[in-house]
Amino acid sequence: MSSGAPRGSGQVVRLSRGASLSDFADRIDANPGSLVQEMFNLGEMVTATQSCSDDTLLLLGEHLGFDVQIVSPEDEDRELLAQFNIDLDAEVAKDRLVSRPPVVTVMGHVDHGKTKLLDAIRKANVVEGESGGITQHIGAYQVHVEHEGIERAVTLLDTPGHEAFTAMRARGAKVTDIVILVVAADDGVMPQTIEALNHAKAADVPIVVAVNKIDKPEANPDKVRQQLTEYGLVAEEYGGETMFVNVAAKPGIGIDELLEAVLLTADASLDLTAPIDGPAQGVAIEAHLDKGRGAVATVLVQKGTLRAGDSIVAGGAHGRVRALFDENGTPVVEAGPARPVLVLGLTAVPGAGDTFLAAEDDRTVRQIAEQRQARRRAASFANSRGRATLETLMEQLKEGEKTSLNLVLKGDVSGSVEALEDALFKLDIPEEVQLRIIHRGVGAITESDVMLASASSEAVTIIGFNVRASNKVRETADREGVEIRYYTVIYQAIEEIDAALKGLLKPEYEEVDLGSAEVREVFRSSKVGMIAGCIVRSGLLRRNAKARVLRDGAVVAENVTISSLKRFKDDATEVREGFECGLTLAGYGNLQIGDSIETFEMREKPR
Ligand code: GDP
Numbered sequence: 001m002s003s004g005a006p007r008g009s010g011q012v013v014r015l016s017r018g019a020s021l022s023d024f025a026d027r028i029d030a031n032p033g034s035l036v037q038e039m040f041n042l043g044e045m046v047t048a049t050q051s052c053s054d055d056t057l058l059l060l061g062e063h064l065g066f067d068v069q070i071v072s073p074e075d076e077d078r079e080l081l082a083q084f085n086i087d088l089d090a091e092v093a094k095d096r097l098v099s100r101p102p103v104v105t106v107m108g109h110v111d112h113g114k115t116k117l118l119d120a121i122r123k124a125n126v127v128e129g130e131s132g133g134i135t136q137h138i139g140a141y142q143v144h145v146e147h148e149g150i151e152r153a154v155t156l157l158d159t160p161g162h163e164a165f166t167a168m169r170a171r172g173a174k175v176t177d178i179v180i181l182v183v184a185a186d187d188g189v190m191p192q193t194i195e196a197l198n199h200a201k202a203a204d205v206p207i208v209v210a211v212n213k214i215d216k217p218e219a220n221p222d223k224v225r226q227q228l229t230e231y232g233l234v235a236e237e238y239g240g241e242t243m244f245v246n247v248a249a250k251p252g253i254g255i256d257e258l259l260e261a262v263l264l265t266a267d268a269s270l271d272l273t274a275p276i277d278g279p280a281q282g283v284a285i286e287a288h289l290d291k292g293r294g295a296v297a298t299v300l301v302q303k304g305t306l307r308a309g310d311s312i313v314a315g316g317a318h319g320r321v322r323a324l325f326d327e328n329g330t331p332v333v334e335a336g337p338a339r340p341v342l343v344l345g346l347t348a349v350p351g352a353g354d355t356f357l358a359a360e361d362d363r364t365v366r367q368i369a370e371q372r373q374a375r376r377r378a379a380s381f382a383n384s385r386g387r388a389t390l391e392t393l394m395e396q397l398k399e400g401e402k403t404s405l406n407l408v409l410k411g412d413v414s415g416s417v418e419a420l421e422d423a424l425f426k427l428d429i430p431e432e433v434q435l436r437i438i439h440r441g442v443g444a445i446t447e448s449d450v451m452l453a454s455a456s457s458e459a460v461t462i463i464g465f466n467v468r469a470s471n472k473v474r475e476t477a478d479r480e481g482v483e484i485r486y487y488t489v490i491y492q493a494i495e496e497i498d499a500a501l502k503g504l505l506k507p508e509y510e511e512v513d514l515g516s517a518e519v520r521e522v523f524r525s526s527k528v529g530m531i532a533g534c535i536v537r538s539g540l541l542r543r544n545a546k547a548r549v550l551r552d553g554a555v556v557a558e559n560v561t562i563s564s565l566k567r568f569k570d571d572a573t574e575v576r577e578g579f580e581c582g583l584t585l586a587g588y589g590n591l592q593i594g595d596s597i598e599t600f601e602m603r604e605k606p607r
Pocket of ligand 1 (some may be wrong): 112246250
């Protein structure tokens with residue numbers, strides 16, 4: 001009867017949200033297999049390494065006599081910060097609070113005009129402003145409007161679409177105060193309109209509806225109002241509480257009214273205040289690696305004031321602020337609440353939605369960053385850890401002949417990694433296959449990505465989206481048998497992963513070098529065009545083989561074919577190293593003496 005799992009007598013066991021039975025077993029010094037067995041007895045099939053729901057952990061705890069306490073990642077982080085005497089939720093005396101601008105996210109159905117509206121708002125402001133500078137895309141920007149005689153600021157998050165919004169919420173970051181829901185008046189309420197509305201409701205964020213494209217003859221703005229009442233958004237003019245504003249983003253109509261509505265809604269339903277003094281806190285909105293400038297992050301300050309020279313930590317990245325820029329690329333000295341700024345000086349790229357904070361000194365931020373990194377690594381390893389026999393058995397029992405496709409995703413900006421991951425999870429995955437993303441991150445593919453992949457008990461493929469691995473990392477990957485695939489277009493990545501999941505991957509070809517030759521003479525013949533007299537320097541040349549031409553080490557022609565090959569006067573199919581030959585190339589007519597011709601074959605690569 002006894003399966004060997006220890007029995008507690010009410011001892012507290014603290015587990016991270018989403019912990020596995022292995023994690024639980026570690027805490028109570030048990031064999032993970034025995035916990036799988038216990039869960040089995042309780043009527044639930046759970047593998048040792050799968051992430052469990054709160055209910056499962058609590059149920060098992062109760063069954064074994066432990067007082068399980070589930071710690072959310074936010075709580076864990078709070079505890080970590082507490083070690084450094086940092087309290088993010090510390091009460092601030094009322095007289096230290098100042099009012100701050102609302103932070104707005106634009107959402108709505110595709111093609112209803114989100115991007116155009118963000119452009120229109122930005123432009124309307126540039127005309128008024130003095131700078132007239134070109135606004136850069138940094139993920140957020142601030143505009144100023146006159147409202148009841150006072151100039152007020154509004155901050156807009158410049159990533160339309162729902163992914164950014166949900167990604168930030170998923171990390172527990174509350175960034176958005178108000179959602180502008182864009183609905184095209186010529187199209188009406190559509191599926192993503194409802195999706196956006198639900199996101200906003202779930203986040204408890206008030207909505208202002210922008211009824212867009214009213215310049216179109218077929219526009220029917222009243223119908224939009226009508227339709228949305230069914231979803232609980234009743235326009236003020238119909239006795240409801242939601243402000244609807246007719247706009248046309250393209251010609252720029254109604255933009256000021258829309259911003260007024262945002263401010264009115266903010267004043268009516270939100271208490272937007274924040275402390276302006278004290279070390280800055282906020283959220284990373286967007287970040288990427290810049291060749292010249294290193295990690296570049298846009299952060300939204302939520303409390304306090306951020307200044308150049310501050311030591312900051314954002315997610316697992318830390319550093320000292322080298323410079324701050326606004327959305328016009330203008331250096332700024334400091335940024336207060338609701339101000340988005342571009343920050344230079346972080347040692348790594350934080351994720352979108354990671355919280356950031358300024359602290360006393362470099363040492364503190366470095367220690368916080370290191371501890372966070374360690375925790376993330378542990379979490380990744382927990383998901384990819386090799387399995388013991390019993391668990392493998394149980395797993396197969398549960399999953400029949402399941403196979404899984406395991407991925408590490410790396411991308412140039414956090415937004416692209418998230419978009420890729422999101423799209424992957426929306427794939428229609430065959431029953432017998434499981435898709436697992438064991439790690440994700442921004443930046444080049446590193447040695448530690450490869451080690452993580454090779455440490456897994458199953459094959460793991462690393463996906464590089466707009467990023468590459470260095471030669472050294474590539475060597476490690478080869479040695480460890482880890483496959484790396486590169487993509488620059490999201491849909492292509494999705495397509496191939498989809499195909500792999502369905503076991504339908506097309507054969508893959510690889511280039512196999514045949515040989516190279518040096519051009520020593522060039523003739524022109526009226527009949528066949530350019531003929532090159534060459535000497536084969538390595539390997540062999542073969543008629544009809546693919547080739548490329550190099551001049552001083554640079555490729556000058558790609559994708560050419562050796563269309564004819566001669567030894568003296570006779571046609572040859574092959575010419576070997578050390579011999580002279582004459583050849584013509586199809587696809588390139590500009591050979592010069594000293595050029596090198598490299599030939600290769602495409603061979604199907606075994607999978
Ligand atoms: P998004 O997918 O929601 O970001 O939509 P876009 O901003 O890309 O706009 C989709 C299309 O609608 C584009 O061709 C825009 O030019 C057009 N559009 C956007 N706003 C207006 C508008 O106010 N009037 C008209 N006539 N067309 C608009």
